[in-house]
Amino acid sequence: MSDFYDDLAEEPASAVSANLTEQMLHLTNRFEEERLKLEERTFRTDGEDDRQGGGEEG
Numbered sequence: 001m002s003d004f005y006d007d008l009a010e011e012p013a014s015a016v017s018a019n020l021t022e023q024m025l026h027l028t029n030r031f032e033e034e035r036l037k038l039e040e041r042t043f044r045t046d047g048e049d050d051r052q053g054g055g056e057e058g
Helices: 002-010 013-057
Strands: none
Touching: none
16 A cells, blocks of 8 residues: 555656646536536526516516
8 A cells, every 4th residue: 555655756746737737627617517507597597587577567
């Protein structure tokens, strides 16, 4: 098991940085996808409310 930690310590900082950057970009993209889905659902719900509310006001 100590070999695992020795391997991590020997990994160059540039490789660690590249790995973390890749993970960060993946999470950022995932967050953006989820935000857009939520925005789309909210927009659809608001649009349905407007259509339903318009008939009741008149």
